[in-house]
Amino acid sequence: MSEAVFVNLALTVRVLIVGGFLFFLPRVTRVGLLFGAYVGESSAEGDAARRLLRSWYRGCVILTVLSLMVGYGISLAGRPLAGNYTGTAVLLLGALGLYLRTYSRARALAPPEAAQQATKAAASLYVGEPRGAGLAKFALGFSIIAAVATFAYATVSYQAMTDRSFVAIMFVPGLNLVLSPTVALLALFTVNAKRSIRAGSGGGSVEAQDAFRATMVNLMSWTALLFCTFMTVLSVQIVRLGLSENASLGAWVLWTAALFLLFLIFIVGNMVRILKGYGQGGARLEQAAADAALTDGIADNTRWVWGLFYVDRDDPSIMVEKRFGFGYTLNYGNRTAVLFVVAFLVLSISVAAFVLIGATR
Amino acid sequence: MASIAIDRGLEDPVYRQVADQLRRLIAAGALGSGTTLPSVRQLAGDLGVNLNTIARAYRLLEREGFLVIRDRAGVVVAAPAKEIEGPARARLLEELRATLARLRQAGMTTEELLTAVRREVAVMEGSKEIDDE
Numbered sequence: 001m002s003e004a005v006f007v008n009l010a011l012t013v014r015v016l017i018v019g020g021f022l023f024f025l026p027r028v029t030r031v032g033l034l035f036g037a038y039v040g041e042s043s044a045e046g047d048a049a050r051r052l053l054r055s056w057y058r059g060c061v062i063l064t065v066l067s068l069m070v071g072y073g074i075s076l077a078g079r080p081l082a083g084n085y086t087g088t089a090v091l092l093l094g095a096l097g098l099y100l101r102t103y104s105r106a107r108a109l110a111p112p113e114a115a116q117q118a119t120k121a122a123a124s125l126y127v128g129e130p131r132g133a134g135l136a137k138f139a140l141g142f143s144i145i146a147a148v149a150t151f152a153y154a155t156v157s158y159q160a161m162t163d164r165s166f167v168a169i170m171f172v173p174g175l176n177l178v179l180s181p182t183v184a185l186l187a188l189f190t191v192n193a194k195r196s197i198r199a200g201s202g203g204g205s206v207e208a209q210d211a212f213r214a215t216m217v218n219l220m221s222w223t224a225l226l227f228c229t230f231m232t233v234l235s236v237q238i239v240r241l242g243l244s245e246n247a248s249l250g251a252w253v254l255w256t257a258a259l260f261l262l263f264l265i266f267i268v269g270n271m272v273r274i275l276k277g278y279g280q281g282g283a284r285l286e287q288a289a290a291d292a293a294l295t296d297g298i299a300d301n302t303r304w305v306w307g308l309f310y311v312d313r314d315d316p317s318i319m320v321e322k323r324f325g326f327g328y329t330l331n332y333g334n335r336t337a338v339l340f341v342v343a344f345l346v347l348s349i350s351v352a353a354f355v356l357i358g359a360t361r
Numbered sequence: 362m363a364s365i366a367i368d369r370g371l372e373d374p375v376y377r378q379v380a381d382q383l384r385r386l387i388a389a390g391a392l393g394s395g396t397t398l399p400s401v402r403q404l405a406g407d408l409g410v411n412l413n414t415i416a417r418a419y420r421l422l423e424r425e426g427f428l429v430i431r432d433r434a435g436v437v438v439a440a441p442a443k444e445i446e447g448p449a450r451a452r453l454l455e456e457l458r459a460t461l462a463r464l465r466q467a468g469m470t471t472e473e474l475l476t477a478v479r480r481e482v483a484v485m486e487g488s489k490e491i492d493d494e
Contacts, residue, residue, distance in 0.1 A: 119368050119369040119370035120366060120367065120368045120369075120370075121366065121367050121369075121407075121408045121409050121410070122364055122365065122366040122367075122408075123364060123365055123366075123399070123404055123407035123408045124363075124364045124399075124407070125363045125364060125365065125386075125392065125398055125399060125404075126363075126364075126399075127397050127398065127399050127403075127435075192402060192403060192406065193406075194406045194407060194409075195403075195406075195407050196407075197364065197407070199364060199366060200364075206364075295366075296407075296408065296409050297409050312409060314409060314410060314411060315406065315409040315410075316402065316405045316406050316410075316411065316412050317406035317407075317409070
């Protein structure tokens with residue numbers, strides 16, 4: 001298979017997965033929410049909402065086709081990699097624009113009282129089980145130990161190498177050090193994520209969210225574990241090849257590609273399974289309770305910026321359910337959440353600086 | 362499944378709203394003795410209020426004998442006391458007298474007072490659904 005065909009195939013798969021995901025997302029959100037805005041349970045199923053949905057579907061199809069055409073066009077002009085990146089950028093930026101446009105139209109459907117901060121809130125006294133905490137803690141401990149050890153091993157081993165690029169040796173261990181503990185820590189935060197119930201639903205809503213939350217914690221923990229294992233093995237192999245002269249990756253390229261493909265299938269397969277079986281935030285499990293109104297944080301438009309960022313300084317929750325998307329997001333008004341974002345940025349910049357500065361010596 | 366609701370717009374502090382509702386649910390038997398309640402962090406997160414608000418409500422109910430706070434097991438509904446001691450009983454009756462006096466001062470008639478008391482007792486005995494007045 002030539003490089004151009006491989007790159008175009010990768011672009012096609014990526015665009016179809018992301019485009020398909022965006023296309024189906026409105027079908028799995030909780031009743032009452034419409035493209036990141038709370039519009040009320042009845043408005044969310046009215047004619048105006050249906051028109052917005054049709055417009056979204058059209059937009060997704062146009063974007064998917066457009067990004068493939070741009071990508072293929074640049075590839076045919078002799079620059080397949082540039083086509084791959086540009087096609088992906090067209091899809092992502094286009095999707096952001098489409099979302100913001102649809103979100104602002106959805107906000108106009110919200111009832112007038114939704115423009116003011118809600119003073120009422122309700123919570124279930126159902127304890128449930130904050131399930132998955134043990135696995136998340138294990139994933140965090142494992143990923144920190146494995147990623148730090150691999151990064152140190154690669155750094156020390158590089159001293160013995162001749163004629164090797166520092167960036168080529170340190171890129172994978174650096175990525176592992178930044179991403180694996182981050183995903184594991186997010187899984188641990190998700191164990192106690194906020195539950196936004198439907199008051200008076202008789203408990204169906206909170207049980208649905210508990211089930212969804214537990215599944216998400218498991219998925220994130222396993223993602224951290226598998227990703228860290230994959231990156232650790234890859235890092236060690238890269239270092240070993242770097243230490244031996246005249247060595248090339250050879251069959252390892254195929255093995256790595258196959259393992260990474262399996263990892264992607266695991267992630268995408270589980271996302272599809274969860275969205276099909278549970279819906280975002282347990283939306284599908286709580287269908288029977290969907291007549292009752294959503295309460296508090298998720299139903300309060302004043303606490304959300306563009307329907308994407310939740311900001312509430314009084315709310316001690318670190319993670320809250322996404323209004324539009326998959327899984328949970330941070331409460332940017334929470335001190336721990338902000339500290340986490342800052343720590344992530346500092347770690348990313350430090351690792352990148354270490355690798356880049358080391359490469360110049 | 363029992364749930365509670367708060368309104369930050371009311372004059373009543375949120376911790377008292379939480380405590381009042383839990384007290385009523387326990388008295389009505391909706392939360393039986395031994396029932397575990399959500400942790401302070403979970404309930405505060407679900408309601409979107411400060412951790413101290415829920416901790417204060419739980420501590421108040423612990424002092425009143427409605428809850429037992431254990432380090433590991435969390436917050437558990439206490440078993441009803443077998444018999445109430447003299448001074449404690451006198452204090453509670455004094456509170457009842459003060460409340461009745463305030464209600465009378467607020468304009469309630471004797472008949473209305475009796476109806477309200479009967480209704481609350483009926484709720485506690487499980488013969489009537491809790492209303493949310």
